[in-house]
Amino acid sequence: MEKIKILFVCMGNICRSPTAEGVFRHQVSKAVQPETIIIDSAGTHAYHVGSSPDRRAQQAALRRGYDLSGLRGRQVDARDFYEFDYILAMDEDNLANLIKICPPPERHKLKLFMEFSRGFSQRDVPDPYYGGIQGFENVLNMVEDAGLGLLDEILARSIAKE
Structure with a gap:
């Protein structure tokens, strides 16, 4: 399996996208060699660069066995559009922000994360x-x-x- 790189994106990178990063890391570790899928998260805004995920997000995640404590907030960088294979926004507003700053040849990588959901219509x-x-x-x-x-x-x- 060739390496695949995934970036989860929300607004501040302290609630939804680090939660998605932590959950997906756990899911990947149970299914494949973890080093084959590179996972990161970022925010469209620079509100919380360098900050840990929200305390409530960490507590809720930990109750389900996901440790978010080592994650730190960062803002989406222009290089991300070239480096990642999937850039997954948590909502329509963040997707719109990503579309504005993404080079047109890389826009095919942008999606809403919930497009992959099987149990939610939201x-x-x-x-x-x-x-x-x-x-x-x-x-x-x-x-x-x-x-x-x-x-x-x-x-x-x-x-x-294959």
Whole structure:
């Protein structure tokens, strides 16, 4: 399997995208050699560069066995559009922001993460920042589901190439 690079993107890179990164790392580690899929996350805004994920996101993730403590916020960089194979936005607003700054030949890499979901009809992962703990639980439910769908697609493409 050739290396595949995935970037999850939300606004500040402290709630949804680091949660998706942590969950997907865990899912990948159970399915394939982890070094074959490179996973990162970033924000469209520079609000929390260098910050740990939101404490509530970390607590909710840890209750399900995902450790987000080593992750640090960063902003999307122009190089990301060339380096990553999948650039997955958590919602329509962040996808629109990515489209504005992405070089046209690389736009095929941009998608909504929830396009890979099998159990949710929602296209956006709602931002839990201003809500209660249930919002973080909902994010986990959504990214667990979409992560499995993404992993299935990657594995199917890998098998098709062989």
